[in-house]
Amino acid sequence: MLTLQDAKNRFSAVVEAALAGRPQAVSRRGKPAVVVVSAAEYARLVEAAKARRESFAEHLMAFPGSEVERLDAVPRDVEF
Numbered sequence: 173m174l175t176l177q178d179a180k181n182r183f184s185a186v187v188e189a190a191l192a193g194r195p196q197a198v199s200r201r202g203k204p205a206v207v208v209v210s211a212a213e214y215a216r217l218v219e220a221a222k223a224r225r226e227s228f229a230e231h232l233m234a235f236p237g238s239e240v241e242r243l244d245a246v247p248r249d250v251e252f
Contacts, residue, residue, distance in 0.1 A: 173197040
């Protein structure tokens with residue numbers, strides 16, 4: 173893993189490695205911060221994520237509404 177300063181100093185090499193299919197992890201203040209990948213790899217990852225994602229309607233239909241216990245609460249009287 174490269175430090176942010178190393179990645180700045182060798183940015184061209186970082187980009188070349190990412191384009192060659194080797195993602196480059198960069199840390200900031202000792203913690204993992206980002207991964208540099210090629211635009212083609214990023215597009216592939218986005219498409220793969222979209223393919224696995226269900227529609228919002230499917231998500232709502234999967235809600236286990238009949239399995240959730242409902243309270244028999246009665247609303248209280250309020251005077252205005």
